[in-house]
Amino acid sequence: MTYDLCVLIGRFQIFHMRHLAVILEGLKHAKNMVVFVGSANGARSFRNPFTFEERYKVIKDSVDAAGEDSSRIACFPLEDCVYDDEYWKQSVVGLISSCIWRTLECPSENIALLGYAKDHTSYFLDMFPQWKKHPVKGDNTSSSYMRNAYFSNIGQLWAKNSDGHNVGDSPRDKIVPKPVRDFLMSFLDTPEYKEIYKEYEFITKFRQPYLSLMAKPIFNTVDVLVSHGKNVLLRKRSEYPGKGLWELPGKLLMSSKTIKGTVSDILETLSNPNAQPTNRYANSPTLMQKVFDNPERDARGRFISHAFHVKLKGNTRLPEVDSAQWWKLDEVTRQMMFSDHKDIIITFTGDKKNGS
Numbered sequence: 001m002t003y004d005l006c007v008l009i010g011r012f013q014i015f016h017m018r019h020l021a022v023i024l025e026g027l028k029h030a031k032n033m034v035v036f037v038g039s040a041n042g043a044r045s046f047r048n049p050f051t052f053e054e055r056y057k058v059i060k061d062s063v064d065a066a067g068e069d070s071s072r073i074a075c076f077p078l079e080d081c082v083y084d085d086e087y088w089k090q091s092v093v094g095l096i097s098s099c100i101w102r103t104l105e106c107p108s109e110n111i112a113l114l115g116y117a118k119d120h121t122s123y124f125l126d127m128f129p130q131w132k133k134h135p136v137k138g139d140n141t142s143s144s145y146m147r148n149a150y151f152s153n154i155g156q157l158w159a160k161n162s163d164g165h166n167v168g169d170s171p172r173d174k175i176v177p178k179p180v181r182d183f184l185m186s187f188l189d190t191p192e193y194k195e196i197y198k199e200y201e202f203i204t205k206f207r208q209p210y211l212s213l214m215a216k217p218i219f220n221t222v223d224v225l226v227s228h229g230k231n232v233l234l235r236k237r238s239e240y241p242g243k244g245l246w247e248l249p250g251k252l253l254m255s256s257k258t259i260k261g262t263v264s265d266i267l268e269t270l271s272n273p274n275a276q277p278t279n280r281y282a283n284s285p286t287l288m289q290k291v292f293d294n295p296e297r298d299a300r301g302r303f304i305s306h307a308f309h310v311k312l313k314g315n316t317r318l319p320e321v322d323s324a325q326w327w328k329l330d331e332v333t334r335q336m337m338f339s340d341h342k343d344i345i346i347t348f349t350g351d352k353k354n355g356s
Contacts, residue, residue: 006030018141040077052077061179151200159184202240222262223250235324242338309348
């Protein structure tokens with residue numbers, strides 16, 4: 001064996017034959033392997049439709065079906081930390097260290113990171129200089145294109161034929177392993193599939209007017225984290241994307257409004273949804289501001305959030321609100337939150353221990 005341990009990091013949304021080939025490559029060169037399943041514990045969405053548990057099972061089943069021993073692979077859920085690369089990196093290194101002691105019972109520096117620079121999301125490959133790099137052959141296989149087909153009106157037909165089982169199919173017709181195909185077929189009948197289908201339909205219609213533009217529009221939003229001690233104020237979304245998820249109160253920045261003026265509008269609406277906006281909060285000394293601009297933060301397109309943190313005095317009781325709800329900070333999970341709003345809360349509060 002070339003290495004003691006091979007490491008692979010990916011989202012695997014959808015897990016396909018190229019993913020499987022990379023894992024088999026790692027098992028060929030290492031005694032054991034660690035697969036980090038990224039974007040874990042978040043809410044289902046078009047970009048991340050499947051849970052860690054669902055992806056873990058199809059990875060293991062696909063490796064077994066390929067004739068390899070999946071017990072040589074340890075899979076870990078890896079949450080996004082889109083505004084704190086160092087914390088994300090240390091999470092990976094910490095899990096690898098504990099895994100080495102369990103599997104090898106001794107420290108090892110003979111670790112290799114598998115991967116190739118596919119696009120801008122592959123920058124993490126350069127974040128671990130202490131490990132060797134084992135390059136793997138890339139191709140144009142794309143989970144994004146697969147999701148486009150699967151969550152469309154040809155979804156059932158695409159999933160049914162995705163493992164290349166039909167007579168006359170060539171190897172290139174085998175897009176996903178059979179365990180993945182079986183899972184995708186069963187997922188078609190779930191309420192979760194129908195909800196993501198509707199969300200993708202909404203996203204497609206939203207993007208339609210801008211498809212012919214060389215420069216796609218950039219939308220700016222204003223979002224407000226209102227906290228009171230260890231409590232935060234959240235609002236439930238009533239439309240796609242993220243319908244039914246919780247979010248920070250916010251709104252689109254209009255051309256006739258200043259950012260601070262929009263903060264005032266949001267706070268006034270929270271106290272009375274029928275009130276006419278005023279500038280009562282516009283110059284509040286309790287405001288802390290930060291821009292959140294991860295390009296992948298919204299499936300509709302480029303949305304940049306100008307977020308503010310408003311801290312209410314801790315010695316007063318929780319104010320009553322009409323259009324939002326108070327939540328204890330340690331009860332706010334990624335799975336219930338829209339977009340990167342959990343990361344915005346973590347950034348403002350520094351409460352990483354409640355990151356899940």
